[in-house]
Amino acid sequence: MFFVVLWGVNKRVKMTSLLNKLSDIVGQAFESEGLDKAFGRVGVSDRPDLAQFQCNGAMAAAKAAKKNPRAVAESIVPKLQANLMFSKVEIAGPGFINLTLTDLELGKYISSISADQRCGVDKISKSETILLDYGGPNVAKPMHVGHLRSSIIGDSIRRILKFSGHNTIGDIHMGDWGTQMGMMISELQLVHPDWVYFDESFTGEYPSESPVTMDDLEEIYPRVSALCKTDETRLELSRAATVDLQNKRPGYHALWKHFVTISLQSMKRNFSALNVHFDLWKGETDVHDLISPMVDDLTKRSYAVKDDGATVVHIKKNDDNKEYPPLILYKRDGGVLYGTTDLATIVERIKNYNPSRILYIVDKRQSLHFEQVFRAAKLTGIAPESLELTHLGYGTMNGSDGKPFKTRSGGVLKLEDLIAMGHEKAMQRLEEAQAAQDLSQDEKDDIASKVAIAAIKFADLQNSFSADYIFDLDRMTSFEGKTGPYLLYQAVRIKSLLDKAGYKQNPQITIKPDDAGRNVILTLIELPQVIDIAARNYTPHVLCDHTYKLAQAFSSFYGNTHILSESDEVKKQGWLEISHMVLCQLELLLDLVGIKIPDRM
RNA sequence: GUCUCCGUAGCUCAGUUGGAUAGAGCACAAGUUUCCUAAACUUGGGGCCGCAGGUUCAAUUCCUGCCGGAGACGCCA
Numbered sequence: 001m002f003f004v005v006l007w008g009v010n011k012r013v014k015m016t017s018l019l020n021k022l023s024d025i026v027g028q029a030f031e032s033e034g035l036d037k038a039f040g041r042v043g044v045s046d047r048p049d050l051a052q053f054q055c056n057g058a059m060a061a062a063k064a065a066k067k068n069p070r071a072v073a074e075s076i077v078p079k080l081q082a083n084l085m086f087s088k089v090e091i092a093g094p095g096f097i098n099l100t101l102t103d104l105e106l107g108k109y110i111s112s113i114s115a116d117q118r119c120g121v122d123k124i125s126k127s128e129t130i131l132l133d134y135g136g137p138n139v140a141k142p143m144h145v146g147h148l149r150s151s152i153i154g155d156s157i158r159r160i161l162k163f164s165g166h167n168t169i170g171d172i173h174m175g176d177w178g179t180q181m182g183m184m185i186s187e188l189q190l191v192h193p194d195w196v197y198f199d200e201s202f203t204g205e206y207p208s209e210s211p212v213t214m215d216d217l218e219e220i221y222p223r224v225s226a227l228c229k230t231d232e233t234r235l236e237l238s239r240a241a242t243v244d245l246q247n248k249r250p251g252y253h254a255l256w257k258h259f260v261t262i263s264l265q266s267m268k269r270n271f272s273a274l275n276v277h278f279d280l281w282k283g284e285t286d287v288h289d290l291i292s293p294m295v296d297d298l299t300k301r302s303y304a305v306k307d308d309g310a311t312v313v314h315i316k317k318n319d320d321n322k323e324y325p326p327l328i329l330y331k332r333d334g335g336v337l338y339g340t341t342d343l344a345t346i347v348e349r350i351k352n353y354n355p356s357r358i359l360y361i362v363d364k365r366q367s368l369h370f371e372q373v374f375r376a377a378k379l380t381g382i383a384p385e386s387l388e389l390t391h392l393g394y395g396t397m398n399g400s401d402g403k404p405f406k407t408r409s410g411g412v413l414k415l416e417d418l419i420a421m422g423h424e425k426a427m428q429r430l431e432e433a434q435a436a437q438d439l440s441q442d443e444k445d446d447i448a449s450k451v452a453i454a455a456i457k458f459a460d461l462q463n464s465f466s467a468d469y470i471f472d473l474d475r476m477t478s479f480e481g482k483t484g485p486y487l488l489y490q491a492v493r494i495k496s497l498l499d500k501a502g503y504k505q506n507p508q509i510t511i512k513p514d515d516a517g518r519n520v521i522l523t524l525i526e527l528p529q530v531i532d533i534a535a536r537n538y539t540p541h542v543l544c545d546h547t548y549k550l551a552q553a554f555s556s557f558y559g560n561t562h563i564l565s566e567s568d569e570v571k572k573q574g575w576l577e578i579s580h581m582v583l584c585q586l587e588l589l590l591d592l593v594g595i596k597i598p599d600r601m
Numbered sequence: 602g603u604c605u606c607c608g609u610a611g612c613u614c615a616g617u618u619g620g621a622u623a624g625a626g627c628a629c630a631a632g633u634u635u636c637c638u639a640a641a642c643u644u645g646g647g648g649c650c651g652c653a654g655g656u657u658c659a660a661u662u663c664c665u666g667c668c669g670g671a672g673a674c675g676c677c678a
């Protein structure tokens with residue numbers, strides 16, 4: 001396979017990443033020995049002291065062909081040694097093939113992508129429409145740290161898939177139709193029976209101004225919710241109000257609209273601060289009108305049946321080794337549950353967007369629920385077999401005691417308060433460092449916000465999302481070591497460096513790797529693989545890990561090399577070019593996890 | 602009771618279809634600033650990868666059992 005080097009951003013053609021190119025070359029060597037090409041997969045070396053790259057395929061191939069792994073490697077290696085790209089090809093241990101490129105080859109490759117806007121990362125060959133369901137805040141409930149995970153993980157996966165070339169649709173899917181609404185409404189009715197919203201004979205216009213504030217709602221919900229847990233009659237009252245609301249009783253509906261309006265303001269403020277984006281701001285309510293026809297249809301086709309007063313879909317399969325409770329469509333009292341709305345939402349999403357995948361970024365404790373919904377959707381033919389329905393369940397935020405995180409006073413930590421704490425700390429650090437002293441207060445505020453969000457997001461996203469993790473406030477707002485602010489800091493230093501150097505991008509430049517910059521270059525070339533892995537497995541933490549590795553490689557290079565005072569102009573320009581590429585990749589990688597970089601800090 | 606997930610350094614976490622000497626941050630110890638932002642860099646100590654078997658040339662990774670932790674299990678979301 002020929003590697004086409006084209007200069008300039010406008011003439012961009014499909015670029016093969018260096019690791020793919022090497023895999024291809026080694027794969028051909030395997031193929032010529034009658035072995036599967038796939039064994040030629042090349043990765044970055046685990047032993048940088050021995051080589052830059054390695055291929056473990058000889059051992060796997062030997063197993064498949066029942067041969068000696070070393071003998072297989074020995075048949076492959078001479079073919080590679082004949083290739084002038086490599087300065088060194090060796091067999092090590094049981095049959096590792098160790099590869100090192102010539103600096104000329106490395107320089108050629110890195111120069112070829114130096115001006116590329118996508119940092120040498122190709123779009124995937126076939127684009128799909130992927131709908132992501134994340135965020136899921138509840139109307140009338142305050143957003144707390146528990147909402148952090150769904151929002152930032154979902155948003156990051158959306159960004160990664162979009163960058164990879166997919167058509168992505170992020171839907172917030174608000175919880176705006178459940179029993180918590182009935183709780184709020186019934187409580188207000190108990191306290192203010194005289195309100196016009198509760199006068200069933202009233203036929204006029206309801207007030208346009210909400211009678212309650214977000215603060216009121218935040219106070220009422222936890223109180224009534226706790227009450228309903230112990231008081232059965234109070235719960236019944238809430239359920240009845242919920243059913244009435246779902247049947248669109250005018251006064252209740254008007255009141256509910258107020259809840260939504262004031263909650264939306266609060267949500268938008270929170271998500272904007274977090275730099276989390278949604279394409280759709282839909283909620284459970286939006287599918288309400290689809291429910292009754294859906295259930296009628298399922299009843300007609302005998303999937304929906306009456307069971308103990310409720311209307312359910314049985315989802316057991318014969319080869320199950322596990323009990324599956326049925327999906328309940330209508331409760332005994334006629335109310336609908338979130339399983340009903342989730343199923344109807346699949347109907348709506350297929351009709352409106354026809355996605356090939358729907359990803360749900362929701363607490364992993366709801367995995368049974370999603371399994372029920374997915375089974376029901378596939379079983380009844382609501383969703384075609386080809387539609388990928390995946391629940392990406394994230395773990396619980398625990399406190400240091402291993403139990404779900406609570407503040408010292410026993411309450412939930414509001415998202416706004418967490419952000420405010422990070423902001424305050426960042427501001428403090430800014431003063432200490434005496435950085436940005438010439439900037440206005442607004443500009444400093446902007447920097448502190450970016451630092452705080454970077455700290456919070458990176459602290460969370462660097463964990464693999466499926467595991468529970470210990471929420472540590474100090475760690476969340478820490479700025480040293482493997483943190484968001486460290487990454488920002490490296491990017492800011494590069495900006496400052498390029499600025500001082502009067503750097504202008506030169507697409508014609510040929511970078512010559514040297515001992516100082518080689519490690520940085522080797523890290524830069526890993527990008528396409530890293531993004532591919534993150535996109536295929538929906539794992540933002542892989543990006544976080546690599547971003548840190550890149551920043552660290554640069555920081556080490558920067559600390560040991562004085563770039564601006566370098567008298568060898570060719571060397572200096574090469575270093576600046578590398579620095580610029582690091583900045584571009586940091587910007588890209590941080591953007592994929594939803595982190596913005598300030599110009600100074 | 603059944604099922605799911607987890608157990609890796611003092612703490613918080615990585616470890617990519619089984620591969621070489623299991624990595625990082627924090628914490629701890631020692632260095633580095635007449636020079637591009639020290640929110641940084643360099644170096645060091647730290648590990649029966651929960652335990653016991655099994656499969657394999659090779660197991661933190663796959664299988665089985667046990668111990669320990671978390672969670673879910675029809676009318677909340």
